[in-house]
Amino acid sequence: MEELFKCPVCESNSLSIALSAKDYFFTQETFQITKCNSCGFLFTNPRPNSTELNRYYQTDEYLSHATTKKTVLSILYSFLRNVSIKRKYSLISKIKFKGKILDIGCGTGEVLNYFNKKGWETLGIEPAENPRNFAVSKYGLSVFDESHLDNLQTASFDIITMWHVLEHVSDLNERITQVKRILKNDGTLIVAVPNSKSWDARHYKKFWAAWDLPRHLYHFSTISMTNFMNKRSLSIEKIYPMKFDSYYVSILSEKYQSGKTNCIKSVLNGFRSNLSAKNHSGDYSSLIFQVKKQNI
Numbered sequence: 131m132e133e134l135f136k137c138p139v140c141e142s143n144s145l146s147i148a149l150s151a152k153d154y155f156f157t158q159e160t161f162q163i164t165k166c167n168s169c170g171f172l173f174t175n176p177r178p179n180s181t182e183l184n185r186y187y188q189t190d191e192y193l194s195h196a197t198t199k200k201t202v203l204s205i206l207y208s209f210l211r212n213v214s215i216k217r218k219y220s221l222i223s224k225i226k227f228k229g230k231i232l233d234i235g236c237g238t239g240e241v242l243n244y245f246n247k248k249g250w251e252t253l254g255i256e257p258a259e260n261p262r263n264f265a266v267s268k269y270g271l272s273v274f275d276e277s278h279l280d281n282l283q284t285a286s287f288d289i290i291t292m293w294h295v296l297e298h299v300s301d302l303n304e305r306i307t308q309v310k311r312i313l314k315n316d317g318t319l320i321v322a323v324p325n326s327k328s329w330d331a332r333h334y335k336k337f338w339a340a341w342d343l344p345r346h347l348y349h350f351s352t353i354s355m356t357n358f359m360n361k362r363s364l365s366i367e368k369i370y371p372m373k374f375d376s377y378y379v380s381i382l383s384e385k386y387q388s389g390k391t392n393c394i395k396s397v398l399n400g401f402r403s404n405l406s407a408k409n410h411s412g413d414y415s416s417l418i419f420q421v422k423k424q425n426i
């Protein structure tokens with residue numbers, strides 16, 4: 131385990147404990163979330179070091195990217211995944227019609243494959259070996275492990291995407307420096323993360339599935355993401371909601387809280403979360419940040 135004594139966003143050493151929660155998904159071990167008293171950023175602390183973290187990903191559910199059985203759930207999952215891929219494409223093609231895209235944490239490569247078919251030049255980074263090999267053999271994509279990031283040419287990508295990835299990255303500052311280096315000066319970075327200020331986070335508290343301890347090391351909000359990016363000379367241009375996430379997160383959270391699945395209650399709470407975000411705060415369960423380099 132390693133403990134951080136400074137906030138990864140603002141480097142303040144004034145920290146306090148915000149929440150204790152279990153790894154309900156896998157090990158049932160308890161972890162703590164620290165809050166920075168200066169900027170409000172939340173992060174898992176102490177946390178497993180990068181070697182120890184591997185153990186927390188060794189579950190079938192986390193690794194089963196390629197489903198073989200056709201169940202109602204798997205059909206629903208694949209339908210939602212296709213909707214989500216098309217939505218990602220539509221969002222990005224409004225920024226740039228065609229170009230060079232890097233997907234960090236590309237998993238089994240379905241999103242990149244879609245962009246490839248639309249004529250984009252694609253590259254993927256995926257730390258886990260099984261999904262990486264699947265993306266290469268099934269779709270013929272170029273996908274490498276994280277060490278390959280250092281080999282990529284400076285200012286060479288129009289779009290870099292990190293879909294639910296930044297919250298897993300051990301060295302936040304090193305990763306964002308790398309990303310800035312390889313992004314073109316007029317390029318766009320797309321970062322999607324769970325929102326710790328969402329209605330479902332506040333409702334489920336320690337049972338909120340998107341804390342996902344200790345796999346999620348950082349717990350962003352609009353304010354902390356803005357602070358983080360601005361301090362690194364990056365600006366947030368636009369923020370988009372991910373409206374399906376509130377349902378998915380509520381289904382899991384409800385199970386963690388009560389020990390059983392309650393689809394009706396979960397769907398209702400997913401809907402309440404989206405409604406609250408739409409009417410008041412903009413704080414959807416997960417948010418997509420469209421980020422540009424400053425002063426260009």
Ligand SMILES: [Zn+2]
Binds near residue numbers: 137138170
């Ligand atoms: Zn801070």
